[in-house]
Amino acid sequence: xxxxxxxxxxxxxxxxxxxxxxxxxxxxxxxxxxxxxxxxxxxxxxxxxxxxxxxxxxxxxxxxxxxxxxxxxxxxxxxxxxxxxxxxxxxxxxxxxxxxxxxxxxxxxxxxxxxxxxxxxxxxxxxxxxxxxxxxxxxxxxxxxxx
Numbered sequence: 001x002x003x004x005x006x007x008x009x010x011x012x013x014x015x016x017x018x019x020x021x022x023x024x025x026x027x028x029x030x031x032x033x034x035x036x037x038x039x040x041x042x043x044x045x046x047x048x049x050x051x052x053x054x055x056x057x058x059x060x061x062x063x064x065x066x067x068x069x070x071x072x073x074x075x076x077x078x079x080x081x082x083x084x085x086x087x088x089x090x091x092x093x094x095x096x097x098x099x100x101x102x103x104x105x106x107x108x109x110x111x112x113x114x115x116x117x118x119x120x121x122x123x124x125x126x127x128x129x130x131x132x133x134x135x136x137x138x139x140x141x142x143x144x145x146x147x
Contacts (some may be wrong), residue, residue, distance in 0.1 A: 013111055019104040019136060020082060023066025024102060026135040027098075028129065031106045035083040035095055053081055053097045061146045062097045065139070086141045096146055097141075107131065 017028035025075045038055065060083065080100040085093040109129055116127045124145070127138035 013113065014108045015105050017109050018082065018106050019131070020080070020098070020100040021102040021104070022064065022098070022100050024077070024137045025076075026104075026134060027065050027139055028107075028109065029082070029084060029098070029139045029141060032073060033084045033086075033141050035085055037079045037103055038083070040079055040081060043111055055081075055083070058095075060095050060097045062098045062099060063144050063146060066099070066101075067136075084141050086144055086146065088142070096141070 016031040018034050019026060019028050021027070038053075052061050054060075063080075080103050082098040082100055082103065083095045084098060087093045102143045109131070114127045114129045117125060118122045123138050124143040125137045126140045126143065128135045129138060130136075
């Protein structure tokens with residue numbers, strides 16, 4: 001089982017998470033890590049490149065959470081960028097962008113409803129929770145592989 005501060009049992013019994021969809025999968029990220037959410041439009045001053053997004057002149061790396069496919073037309077539908085704070089070992093938090101097709105809402109999730117995942121090839125997917133009949137992958141921002 002993966003140990004993560006996101007799943008620390010000594011913290012509050014319920015914590016808020018931002019729920020979003022990327023491709024066919026749904027994700028939950030701790031809401032206290034969310035810095036801002038941008039919709040991707042031509043007129044909002046946001047520029048999207050292959051591996052980074054430029055927001056107010058700052059280049060921020062992009063991490064795509066959804067499963068890629070060879071004919072991924074979903075990239076054209078992605079309408080949101082969620083900027084989150086990521087802490088690497090011994091460094092200050094820095095912003096990283098997550099691509100999302102849809103941003104739902106912030107919901108309180110009881111820690112006892114979250115199921116930790118065993119070690120898997122996607123190190124930042126540390127757990128899952130079933131909400132409204134669908135599973136959401138819980139993301140540990142500090143385990144994201146940033147380009």
